[in-house]
Amino acid sequence: MWRVGTVVALRDETATARTITLALPDWPGHVAGQHVDVRLSAPDGYSAVRSYSIASASNSEKEIEITVERLPNGEVSSYLTQDLAVGDQLELRGPIGGWFVWRTEQKEPIQLIAGGSGIVPLMAMIRSRGAARSTTPFRLLYSVRAPEGILYRDRLQALPKEDSSLVVNFAYTRIVPKDWPRPPGRIDKDLILSATWPARMTATCYICGPTGFVESVTDLLNTVGNRRENIRTERFGPTGERK
Amino acid sequence: MTLQTYSYSYLDGNAAAGELNRIFAVDVTTAKGECVNCGAERHFAEAHLYVQCPGIVARCALCGHVLLRLVDAGDRMLLDVRGITYFSVKMPQTQASNG
Numbered sequence: 344m345w346r347v348g349t350v351v352a353l354r355d356e357t358a359t360a361r362t363i364t365l366a367l368p369d370w371p372g373h374v375a376g377q378h379v380d381v382r383l384s385a386p387d388g389y390s391a392v393r394s395y396s397i398a399s400a401s402n403s404e405k406e407i408e409i410t411v412e413r414l415p416n417g418e419v420s421s422y423l424t425q426d427l428a429v430g431d432q433l434e435l436r437g438p439i440g441g442w443f444v445w446r447t448e449q450k451e452p453i454q455l456i457a458g459g460s461g462i463v464p465l466m467a468m469i470r471s472r473g474a475a476r477s478t479t480p481f482r483l484l485y486s487v488r489a490p491e492g493i494l495y496r497d498r499l500q501a502l503p504k505e506d507s508s509l510v511v512n513f514a515y516t517r518i519v520p521k522d523w524p525r526p527p528g529r530i531d532k533d534l535i536l537s538a539t540w541p542a543r544m545t546a547t548c549y550i551c552g553p554t555g556f557v558e559s560v561t562d563l564l565n566t567v568g569n570r571r572e573n574i575r576t577e578r579f580g581p582t583g584e585r586k
Numbered sequence: 587m588t589l590q591t592y593s594y595s596y597l598d599g600n601a602a603a604g605e606l607n608r609i610f611a612v613d614v615t616t617a618k619g620e621c622v623n624c625g626a627e628r629h630f631a632e633a634h635l636y637v638q639c640p641g642i643v644a645r646c647a648l649c650g651h652v653l654l655r656l657v658d659a660g661d662r663m664l665l666d667v668r669g670i671t672y673f674s675v676k677m678p679q680t681q682a683s684n685g
Contacts, residue, residue, distance in 0.1 A: 344608070380604045394601060440603040441613040442631035554595040575631075580595045 345382060345434045346370070350427060351406065356494045359413045360460065361424040362398060365433060366406050375401045375471035376444035376464045376549070376577075379409065379437030383419055393419045396463040396551075396577075397438065400470035401447070410494060412460040443549065443577045447475040452544050455483040456530070456560050458552025462494050464577060465551055469502070469509070482510045482546075484538045486530050486556070489518035512538040535563045542568030551577040599633035602642055605656055609663055612675060620671040623651035627674075630654075644669075 348365035355361050377397055384390040399408040413424040427433075445453065445468040455465040462485055472481060487493050493513070503511050514534060515527050525534070540546035548569060550560050557578045564574055603615045615631040626648040633644040633653055641657030646669070653669035 378604075394604065436604055439607065440600050440631075441616040442600050442603075442629060443598075554597070576598055577600055578595075578597045579601075580597060 345436050348407075348433050348435055350429050350431045350433065353427065353429060356410055357492055359424070360410055360494055361413075362408050362410045363423065363427065363433075364399075364406055364408050365435070367435075368405055370405045370407065371438070372403060373397055373401055373407065373438035374441070374444040374446060375467040377438040377440045377467075378464070379407070379435045379439060381409075381419070381423070382434040382436070383422060384434070391419050394439075394579075397467050398463045398470075399467060400474040401467070402471075402474055410460065410463045410466075443551070443575050445471065445547075445549065447471060447477050449547065450479055452480045452540050452546040453482070454540050454546040454548040455481065456539070456548065456550045456552075456564075457483065457485045458550075458556035458560070459487060459492070460494065461551030461553070461556070461577070461579065463551075465549060466495050466498075468549065472509075473502070473506075478508050480508045482512070482538070482540060484512045484514060484530065484534070486514040486516060486552070488516050490515065490520050514538075530560055530563065532563055532566060535560075535567055539564070539567075542570075545570070545573055548574045549577075550574065552579070554578045554580045596634040596636050596645075599629070599631040599635055599644055601635050601637070602630075602644060602654075602656070605642060605658070609665060612677065614673060614675065617673045617675040619653065619673045621646040621649060621651055621653060622669050622671050624649035630673075 346367055348367045350363055351366045352364035353361060378394050380392050380394050382390055382392045395409040395411060397407050398410045411420050411423045414420045457465050499511050503509050514530050516529055517527050519527050548564055550557050557576045561574055561576060599615050603613055606614050617630055618627050619630050620627045626646060632647050634647050636643045641655060643652060644654040646653055651669050655666040657664040
């Protein structure tokens with residue numbers, strides 16, 4: 344049930360987010376969008392479990408990457424982003440979830456919308472698309488507070504230049520880059536209309552972010568004519584103190 | 587431990603997949619279930635999931651009725667599915683065994 348993964352690489356993505364590469368000798372493979380549960384145990388028997396989306400492409404490698412954002416007072420995320428070292432072992436369970444996934448067989452246009460670290464499972468979809476050499480049209484709308492908070496920034500800025508069927512749009516809620524045409528603000532109806540597939544394309548939409556973000560974006564997508572059946576969501580927020 | 591004010595924000599039914607996999611042989615978050623209260627038939631993944639409690643509680647995304655409760659009580663799991671009339675589970679395709 345619980346597998347043991349060995350940390351083989353650590354990479355800082357931003358000032359608060361770190362990507363952890365884990366070697367898992369018996370990993371069965373995963374589908375883009377799936378997550379793992381990570382369990383930390385203390386010698387006194389206390390344990391804490393948190394869910395993290397897999398960031399790496401669906402492939403046959405016996406390695407996965409997760410990207411962890413450090414949360415204020417997050418006992419697990421603080422450990423994973425600050426104390427964990429190469430060679431350490433982590434207990435994890437997965438791959439988990441068959442709903443919020445993109446499979447390379449899907450041929451319909453895809454709309455990805457991320458809020459903050461909600462980009463992680465969507466990046467797995469983008470990477471899986473690339474790994475499979477799929478030309479399925481993808482659009483990503485990625486909302487972040489400020490430019491320095493963008494995860495996978497170099498890849499996300501480079502990819503659309505190499506591949507015209509992948510469109511990436513950023514939206515900034517607090518601080519915008521110099522000469523950015525849009526003032527800082529949350530995703531609104533105008534941005535949905537200009538940066539996402541028209542509803543008539545019946546794109547499958549994947550939205551991942553904090554609960555309020557997902558709620559508001561789902562409403563906007565519905566308002567402009569997208570059907571509920573085509574929208575898949577993954578909210579994240581405070582997790583329970585599960586043992 | 588200090589008393590905290592919880593915002594009661596929720597997750598999606600997807601987030602329960604890990605815990606439910608401990609009991610079920612297939613991923614029931616992709617199954618459709620019918621709400622006892624309002625009759626909506628939706629994927630379990632679309633339910634609203636509350637985890638800031640001594641277990642997990644799934645509520646119907648449409649009417650808010652409790653669909654499922656799951657508690658890990660150490661040596662046993664307690665599962666209450668009284669809010670779901672039925673599950674419609676798409677089974678993984680297996681190799682055809684008959685000619």
